[in-house]
Amino acid sequence: MSTPAPAQFALRRLSVSQLRQFRQGVSLVFDAGLNVIVGPNEAGKSSLARAIRAAFFERHRSTQVEDLRPWQDGSAAPTVRLEFDWAHEAGVLEKSFMARKRCAFSLGPRQWEGVEAEDQLATLFGFSYAAKGASRPEHTGIPGLLWMEQGQGHLLDVAPAREHLHDALAGDAGTAWSALAASGGDDLLGRVQALRAELLTGTGKARGALAEALSQVQEAQLKLADTDAQLARYAQAVDQWTRERDVLLQEQTERPWEALRAQLAQAQAEQADLAAHEQRCAEDQARLQVLAQTRRLLLDQLQAADSQAQDAQRRQATLQQAALALQEAELRAQQAQVPAHASKRASEAAREALRAARGQAQRHQARQRCEQAAARCHAAEQALARGRQAQAELAARQAEVAGLRLSDADLEALRHKESACLALEAQGRAVATRIEWQSSQHAGLAIMRPDGSNAGLLAAGEPKWLDAEATLVWPDGSRLRITPGGADLAKLAAQHAQALETFRADLDRLRVMDVAQAHLLAQQARQARSELALAQQALKLLAPKGMDDLQREHQAAHDELRAAQAAFTALGPLEEADTPNSPAWDGSRLNALEQAVVLAQSAEAEALNQQALAQQAQVRAHSQHQQAQQEAQLAQAALAAPELAEALAQARSKLLEATQHHEALAAHWAQAQAQHRAARPDIVAQDVRRLSQSIAQWEAQHQQRREAVAAQHATLVASSALGLQEQRDALAAQWAQANARALELQRRAQALDWLDQRLAQKRQASLSALQAPLQLKLQRYLELLFPKAEISLDEHLMPHQLHRPNRAAGQHEDLPALSFGAREQMFLITRLAYADLLQEAGRPTLLILDDALVHTDAERLPAMKRVLFDAAQRHQVLLFSCHPEMWRDLGVPLQELPTPA
Numbered sequence: 072m073s074t075p076a077p078a079q080f081a082l083r084r085l086s087v088s089q090l091r092q093f094r095q096g097v098s099l100v101f102d103a104g105l106n107v108i109v110g111p112n113e114a115g116k117s118s119l120a121r122a123i124r125a126a127f128f129e130r131h132r133s134t135q136v137e138d139l140r141p142w143q144d145g146s147a148a149p150t151v152r153l154e155f156d157w158a159h160e161a162g163v164l165e166k167s168f169m170a171r172k173r174c175a176f177s178l179g180p181r182q183w184e185g186v187e188a189e190d191q192l193a194t195l196f197g198f199s200y201a202a203k204g205a206s207r208p209e210h211t212g213i214p215g216l217l218w219m220e221q222g223q224g225h226l227l228d229v230a231p232a233r234e235h236l237h238d239a240l241a242g243d244a245g246t247a248w249s250a251l252a253a254s255g256g257d258d259l260l261g262r263v264q265a266l267r268a269e270l271l272t273g274t275g276k277a278r279g280a281l282a283e284a285l286s287q288v289q290e291a292q293l294k295l296a297d298t299d300a301q302l303a304r305y306a307q308a309v310d311q312w313t314r315e316r317d318v319l320l321q322e323q324t325e326r327p328w329e330a331l332r333a334q335l336a337q338a339q340a341e342q343a344d345l346a347a348h349e350q351r352c353a354e355d356q357a358r359l360q361v362l363a364q365t366r367r368l369l370l371d372q373l374q375a376a377d378s379q380a381q382d383a384q385r386r387q388a389t390l391q392q393a394a395l396a397l398q399e400a401e402l403r404a405q406q407a408q409v410p411a412h413a414s415k416r417a418s419e420a421a422r423e424a425l426r427a428a429r430g431q432a433q434r435h436q437a438r439q440r441c442e443q444a445a446a447r448c449h450a451a452e453q454a455l456a457r458g459r460q461a462q463a464e465l466a467a468r469q470a471e472v473a474g475l476r477l478s479d480a481d482l483e484a485l486r487h488k489e490s491a492c493l494a495l496e497a498q499g500r501a502v503a504t505r506i507e508w509q510s511s512q513h514a515g516l517a518i519m520r521p522d523g524s525n526a527g528l529l530a531a532g533e534p535k536w537l538d539a540e541a542t543l544v545w546p547d548g549s550r551l552r553i554t555p556g557g558a559d560l561a562k563l564a565a566q567h568a569q570a571l572e573t574f575r576a577d578l579d580r581l582r583v584m585d586v587a588q589a590h591l592l593a594q595q596a597r598q599a600r601s602e603l604a605l606a607q608q609a610l611k612l613l614a615p616k617g618m619d620d621l622q623r624e625h626q627a628a629h630d631e632l633r634a635a636q637a638a639f640t641a642l643g644p645l646e647e648a649d650t651p652n653s654p655a656w657d658g659s660r661l662n663a664l665e666q667a668v669v670l671a672q673s674a675e676a677e678a679l680n681q682q683a684l685a686q687q688a689q690v691r692a693h694s695q696h697q698q699a700q701q702e703a704q705l706a707q708a709a710l711a712a713p714e715l716a717e718a719l720a721q722a723r724s725k726l727l728e729a730t731q732h733h734e735a736l737a738a739h740w741a742q743a744q745a746q747h748r749a750a751r752p753d754i755v756a757q758d759v760r761r762l763s764q765s766i767a768q769w770e771a772q773h774q775q776r777r778e779a780v781a782a783q784h785a786t787l788v789a790s791s792a793l794g795l796q797e798q799r800d801a802l803a804a805q806w807a808q809a810n811a812r813a814l815e816l817q818r819r820a821q822a823l824d825w826l827d828q829r830l831a832q833k834r835q836a837s838l839s840a841l842q843a844p845l846q847l848k849l850q851r852y853l854e855l856l857f858p859k860a861e862i863s864l865d866e867h868l869m870p871h872q873l874h875r876p877n878r879a880a881g882q883h884e885d886l887p888a889l890s891f892g893a894r895e896q897m898f899l900i901t902r903l904a905y906a907d908l909l910q911e912a913g914r915p916t917l918l919i920l921d922d923a924l925v926h927t928d929a930e931r932l933p934a935m936k937r938v939l940f941d942a943a944q945r946h947q948v949l950l951f952s953c954h955p956e957m958w959r960d961l962g963v964p965l966q967e968l969p970t971p972a
Contacts, residue, residue: 080915081947084154089147090139091118097969103156105943109955110968116951117221119968120921126151126166127196127214128206130189131174135205139168146170157195157915164192196915197235213909217902218919221951224895224926227902229869236868236905239912240844263827270820281820284813291806298799305787312783319776328769335762342759345752352747355740362733369726372718386703393696400685400692407682414675421671425664432660437639444632451625454613458621461610468603477581482593485586488574495567504555506543507534517544539564848907852900855941856934862897870901892926896935899923903942910945918948925954936961 081103088096092115099108099119110116121139129136139149148171153164160179167173176188183191193199198212208215209231216232229236270281277285508516508529515530519542529535529543539561543551583589614621846864853862857875863883865871872883886897899920906916924935940961942948952958955965 079158079910079913080917081156082153082917082949083156084152085119085123086150086152086154087119087122088150089141089144090122090149090151091115091141093118094141094144094147099966099968101947101949102963103947105940105948105950105961105963106966107950107952107955107958107961107963108966108968109952109958112953114953114968116953116968117921120218120220120919120949120951122149122151123153123919124214124218125149125168126153126164127192127198128200128211129166129168130200131166131168131172131185133168133205136168164188197232197909213914214917217906217909217916219899219902219921219923221921224898224920224923225891227869227898229905232905233868235912235914236845236908239908239914240868259830263823263830267820267823267827270816271824275824277820281813281816284809284816287809288806288813291802291809295799295802295806298802302796302799308783308787312780312787315776315780315783319773319780322773322776328766328773331762331766331769335759335766338755338758338762341750342752342755345747345750345755348743348747348750349752352740352743355736355743359733359736359740362729362736365729366726366733369722369729372722373726383703383707386699387707390696390699390703393692393699397689397692397696400689404682404685404689407678407685411675411678411682414671414678418668418671418675421664421668425668428660428664434639434642437635437642440635441632441639444628444635448625448628448632451621451628455621455625458610458614458618461613462618465603465607465610468599471599471603477583477589477592477596479593479597481577481581482586482589485574485577485581485589488570488577489586492567492570492574495563495570504537504553505534506537506553508543518542519544519550845904845908849901849904851907852903852938852941855937856896856900856931870897873897892924892928892931895924895926896931899935900938903938903946906942906946916946918942918946919951920948921951922953923950924957925952932957 082101084098084100086096086098087093092113097115097119108116108119125136125139136149141147141149148167148169150165150167150171153162155162155164157178162178163176165173165175174185174188176183176192178195189200193212196212196214198214199210201207201210208228211218211231213232213235216229269279270277272278276282506529508531510531515528517525518527518529518535519525521540521542527535537553537555540552540554543553545551578585578589581589581592583592845868849862849864849870853860857873859876861874862870863872863874870886872885873889874883886894889897902918906918910916924932927935936958939948939950950958958965
């Protein structure tokens with residue numbers, strides 16, 4: 072919350088009704104300092120600002136306020152009520168337009184009505200009314216100066232409030248207005264300005280003879296400076312040539328690159344030795360790889376011979392196992408033939424018995440289908456009957472629900488209206504006049520209305536509340552008239568009567584005595600609807616697809632029964648021994664025969680499968696035995712070859728020799744590698760590259776220096792013949808003569824300029840003394856926006872020029888030349904300075920800013936917020952905005968605008 076401003080005026084509450092989009096009315100409460108009212112576009116911010124302006128500037132009988140009327144509401148009476156504090160007194164202004172023209176203004180105990188109230192308001196707040204028609208800008212006075220309309224922030228008109236500002240300034244400046252009009256020194260000032268104009272322009276630049284003299288001085292000075300620069304470059308070139316020549320002679324004497332050549336030759340010889348040593352190591356490594364490969368081949372040969380002997384043993388064992396497996400397979404094949412023949416005979420017998428039984432089973436099943444069809448037909452008839460009964464029950468419940476007239480919504484509406492009546496009655500009693508009479512002689516007093524009708528009886532000891540004028544009548548004829556007070560009592564009574572009338576009208580419409588009876592009827596309606604839902608659910612369970620579907624199912628069951636009876640008759644009658652009622656028929660004979668056939672076929676298939684598996688195993692065993700016999704014979708033949716033993720002996724001898732040679736060569740190669748790494752061949756290679764590059768650089772540098780020294784010497788010889796020193800002496804004399812003439816004219820121009828400024832300052836002194844208080848207040852806000860900047864005022868107290876030292880070398884900027892946003896910022900701080908001045912003069916300084924600073928960029932907006940917050944410490948500020956995100960850091964809560972009804 073902002074600190075309340077110590078102003079004499081503070082708007083506390085704004086209430087409007089039947090005004091533009093606020094048909095049902097809205098009320099806003101304001102603090103004494105900064106107030107930020109936010110809402111989206113068309114939420115009514117500008118409408119509220121317009122309402123405040125209309126309450127002040129428009130006559131209540133004006134016909135020029137059609138813009139306040141709600142759309143398409145010809146009977147509306149736009150009303151504005153303002154509650155405020157003025158010099159520690161409470162004030163209220165209420166003004167209605169159009170359908171109910173009225174103006175009431177009160178301040179403390181004083182009250183005014185109509186035109187008198189408006190005139191008193193204009194005198195108090197510093198504005199006036201138009202003699203005829205709508206209010207115009209020239210009549211708005213102080214509020215018109217301080218209240219910024221939407222889209223008008225870049226404009227400022229001081230004329231309507233200039234008289235008030237002059238009065239406020241005159242209190243500080245005394246007789247400054249007469250001094251401002253004095254013009255005794257104008258002639259002298261004109262002559263001085265004419266003489267000054269011969270030598271200087273209006274902005275202080277040289278002209279005429281002074282400009283010509285300064286130009287001659289500048290031209291001579293440039294030539295002299297150019298000659299001095301040539302002389303300095305010549306001396307510098309001589310020094311540079313001397314230094315380079317000395318270095319060249321030293322290099323030719325010392326020849327440092329020759330020592331580097333010797334070092335390079337030594338490094339190259341060392342690099343060649345290391346290369347030869349590396350080549351020998353590579354050859355030894357290649358021989359080691361060959362020996363390692365020979366050893367691996369010999370080892371593979373010996374391991375192959377061992378594997379061959381082991382393979383011959385494994386193949387002999389495999390042959391023996393294959394022979395045993397062949398014997399077992401032949402025995403199992405012979406054993407599998409017996410059960411295969413037996414199972415085949417049993418399967419044929421079971422199939423014959425099944426064929427005989429199936430014929431009789433068909434006749435039995437046909438009789439069962441007849442019986443099942445008859446049962447389904449009976450069930451369909453019962454379902455159809457139950458469905459018709461549920462349909463009739465549903466129709467009865469629907470008729471019952473249709474006869475009930477009161478719904479839950481009606482009950483809720485009655486309860487709401489009853490609560491509203493009770494709430495209004497309680498509010499009325501809270502502000503009504505409470506009377507209570509105690510008497511031991513009389514039972515009560517009669518209460519009479521102003522029209523003479525009886526309003527009831529005031530019983531002894533029982534309180535009663537009066538919300539309208541009434542008269543108490545004693546038995547002896549004495550009368551006591553009572554007029555209840557309270558501004559809202561009559562309004563509450565009317566609202567209560569209207570709410571009670573609406574409530575009773577709803578009771579009559581619903582044909583109930585009270586809410587309790589309505590509650591009972593609503594409960595009966597809910598019960599009937601619940602029973603209706605149960606009836607609907609019952610019908611849905613009995614006939615999910617409708618009664619027509621039940622009828623179709625009933626007809627289909629009858630058709631199925633007739634078809635089953637015809638099929639049974641076509642098969643002929645059952646034999647006595649095979650009827651279902653006969654003791655010889657148990658209903659499981661066919662199943663037993665079918666199971667026996669299945670078992671017999673399964674047994675036959677299993678026996679045949681076992682026979683086939685045994686025969687396949689016999690064939691595989693015979694094939695495996697032959698293969699194992701062949702492999703065993705081949706392995707034994709290979710082992711018996713005489714050349715194998717000789718080859719193995721030679722391989723063992725060669726392996727021993729290769730291993731010894733490999734070990735000796737590996738030790739020698741490892742030692743050579745260690746020596747090569749210790750010599751650091753990479754560093755030797757770097758030395759060769761470094762020394763080569765150093766020699767090349769030395770030689771190239773020496774050659775470049777020789778060429779540069781020769782070129783510099785030729786340049787110096789050419790420059791020495793130009794006579795630069797003589798040219799310099801002649802130019803210095805020309806410059807001295809021109810400079811003396813220019814200095815004389817400059818002193819004259821400076822004297823005239825100083826005299827012109829002093830005379831102008833004297834003339835401005837009276838105006839500056841008058842504007843000083845306003846200038847000081849304006850400077851306070853300007854420094855928050857532009858530090859070290861200054862702003863000047865014209866004779867009409869309007870901001871005229873802005874001076875910012877950090878822009879364009881401190882050039883003065885005319886305010887009309889500023890951007891739209893910058894003008895809005897300047898005129899806003901000017902309004903705040905006017906407010907400070909008016910506040911000291913005891914005038915009201917409410918500031919209304921409708922959608923202000925929307926054209927201010929993000930860099931300047933924080934400074935403008937500081938300006939607003941500072942002003943709010945002294946004045947009340949109402950800021951309307953549709954950009955709440957801009958103002959969340961102003962230190963005050965944002966007041967959301969209520970949505971219009």
